[in-house]
Amino acid sequence: xxxxxxxxxxxxxxxxxxxxxxxxxxxxxxxxxxxxxxxxxxxxxxxxxxxxxxxxxxxxxxxxxxxxxxxxxxxxxxxxxxxxxxxxxxxxxxxxxxxxxxxxxxxxxxxxxxxxxxxxxxxxxxxxxxxxxxxxxxxxxxxxxxxxxxxxxxxxxxxxxxxxxxxxxxxxxxxxxxxxxxxxxxxxxxxxxxxxxxxxxxxxxxxxxxxxxxxxxxxxxxxxxxxxxxxxxxxxxxxxxxxxxxxxxxxxxxxxxxxxxxxxxxxxxxxxxxxxxxxxxxxxxxxxxxxxxxxxxxxxxxxxxxxxxx
Numbered sequence: 633x634x635x636x637x638x639x640x641x642x643x644x645x646x647x648x649x650x651x652x653x654x655x656x657x658x659x660x661x662x663x664x665x666x667x668x669x670x671x672x673x674x675x676x677x678x679x680x681x682x683x684x685x686x687x688x689x690x691x692x693x694x695x696x697x698x699x700x701x702x703x704x705x706x707x708x709x710x711x712x713x714x715x716x717x718x719x720x721x722x723x724x725x726x727x728x729x730x731x732x733x734x735x736x737x738x739x740x741x742x743x744x745x746x747x748x749x750x751x752x753x754x755x756x757x758x759x760x761x762x763x764x765x766x767x768x769x770x771x772x773x774x775x776x777x778x779x780x781x782x783x784x785x786x787x788x789x790x791x792x793x794x795x796x797x798x799x800x801x802x803x804x805x806x807x808x809x810x811x812x813x814x815x816x817x818x819x820x821x822x823x824x825x826x827x828x829x830x831x832x833x834x835x836x837x838x839x840x841x842x843x844x845x846x847x848x849x850x851x852x853x854x855x856x857x858x859x860x861x862x863x864x865x866x867x868x869x870x871x872x873x874x875x876x877x878x879x880x881x882x883x884x885x886x887x888x889x890x891x892x893x894x895x896x897x898x899x900x901x902x903x904x905x906x907x908x909x910x911x912x913x914x915x916x917x918x919x920x921x922x923x924x925x926x927x928x929x930x931x932x933x934x935x936x937x938x939x940x941x942x
Contacts, residue, residue: 655688661696668699673707676700691729694720699731703738710745717741732762736771771801773808785815898903 660683667676680700687693697720704713721734728734739755742748752775759771776791792808792815799805 637768646735654685657683657687660687661692664696665699668703668706671706678702678709688781694724694727695729698728698734701734705737705741705744710741713741714745729860732758732765733767735762736765736767739771740774743774743778743781745779748781750776769795769802770804772799773802773804776808776811780811780815785818789796789815909914 658756660679664676664679664683667673667679672940677700680696680703683696684700686697693730697716701715701720702716702906703711704710704716717738720728721738722732723730736755736758739751742751742754755771755775755778758765759768759775762768762771765771772791772794776788776795779785779788789812792812795802795804795808797813802808
C-alpha cells in the first residue's frame with residue numbers, strides 16, 4: 633500500500649511540475665499587448681523577450697518580433713527597434729499578420745532616425761502597395777513630414793493636402809492642417825528673407841551710386857568755386873548737412889536692428905517687425921540721400937548761373 637501511495641504521489645508531482653512549466657503563450661502575448669497599449673513599455677519588453685526566447689508557439693513568437701520593435705520605438709531605443717523590425721520584415725513577408733503595418737513602421741522609424749529621404753522611399757512603397765490599409769493616410773502624412781524636414785515645403789504641402797482631401801476622418805487630419813499653416817508661415821518667412829536680401833543688395837547698390845554722384849557734384853562745385861564767384865555755402869545750418877546727419881542716425885538704427893535680428897533665434901512677430909522696420913529705414917535713407925543730391929544739384933545750378941552773369 634505504501635509503495636502504491638508513493639507511486640501516485642510521484643505521478644501527481646510530475647504532472648503538476650509539467651503544468652507549471654507550460655505557459656499559455658497566446659495569453660502571454662495578449663498580456664504583453666495590453667501592457668504596450670497601456671503605455672507600460674518596459675514591462676511589455678520584458679514579457680515579449682520571454683516569449684521570443686521561450687515560446688513554442690511559432691505564431692505568437694513571430695508576431696512578438698513586431699510588437700517588441702514597436703515597444704522599442706516608443707521608448708526611443710531605435711537601434712533595437714530596427715533590429716527586430718528588420719528581422720520581422722525579412723522573415724515573415726508571407727505569413728506576418730502585421731506585415732503591412734511593419735512596412736509602414738519602417739518608414740516612420742527612418743523618420744525618427746532622421747533618414748528623411750529613405751523614409752520617403754519606404755513610405756511611398758507602403759502607400760502604393762497597401763492603398764486600403766487603415767494607416768495609408770498616416771503614410772502620406774509622414775511623407776509630408778519628411779519633405780518638410782528637408783525644407784521641400786511645396787512638395788510637403790502636396791502630401792498634407794492629400795490627407796485633408798482624401799482622408800477627412802484620418803487621425804492625421806488636424807496635424808496636417810496645422811502643418812499647412814506652418815508651411816504658409818515658412819513660405820512667408822522665406823519670401824521676407826529673399827525680400828530683405830534683395831532690398832539690402834539694392835540699398836547698397838543705390839547708396840554706392842548716390843555716393844559716386846555726390847562726390848562728382850562736390851568736385852564740380854569745388855571747381856566752380858576755384859574759377860570765381862562767391863563760395864557755395866554748405867555749412868552746419870544747411871538742409872543738406874541736416875539730411876546727412878539724419879542719414880547717419882538712420883544707419884545706426886539699421887545696424888542696431890541687424891544685430892538684434894542676427895542674435896534672435898525665434899520667428900516671433902517682434903522679429904518680423906524688426907525686419908520690416910529695417911526695410912523701412914533703408915528706404916528712408918535712400919529717400920533722404922536723393923533729397924541731399926537734389927539740393928546739391930540745385931546749388932550747382934545756382935552757381936553756374938552766377939558764373940554766367942559775371
